[in-house]
Amino acid sequence: MPVSERRWPGGERGHGVVGYFQYALDLVGGNVALLFQLLPMTKGGHGRLRNKACPCGSTRKFKRCHLHTVENIARSIKPSHRQWLMQGIKDAGVAL
Ligand SMILES: [Zn+2]
Numbered sequence: 001m002p003v004s005e006r007r008w009p010g011g012e013r014g015h016g017v018v019g020y021f022q023y024a025l026d027l028v029g030g031n032v033a034l035l036f037q038l039l040p041m042t043k044g045g046h047g048r049l050r051n052k053a054c055p056c057g058s059t060r061k062f063k064r065c066h067l068h069t070v071e072n073i074a075r076s077i078k079p080s081h082r083q084w085l086m087q088g089i090k091d092a093g094v095a096l
Contacts, residue, residue, distance in 0.1 A: 020081050021088060027069050031056070036089050038066060039082055042074040 028034045037055045046067070054065035073082065 038070050039086050041070045042082055
């Protein structure tokens with residue numbers, strides 16, 4: 001599936017799957033394990049987690065920590081590309 005450069009949200013970063021990966025990774029400070037945790041939440045349904053501890057391991061509430069990151073990923077990367085990212089991380093065998 002070709003990635004449309006017109007809709008590319010990542011500015012100067014690379015294009016295609018690698019570019020999406022870099023873009024998403026930048027949003028989580030390069031933490032692949034955290035990205036893997038947050039990606040499923042971009043489908044929605046994370047409202048009940050707003051006042052719980054953020055999954056990143058900080059002691060902050062989710063709504064004051066990575067909720068905006070989840071929303072940012074959801075807004076800027078379409079669902080099919082988010083699926084690729086999940087699968088790509090799995091396929092890469094990244095230690096999570
Ligand atoms: Zn967090």
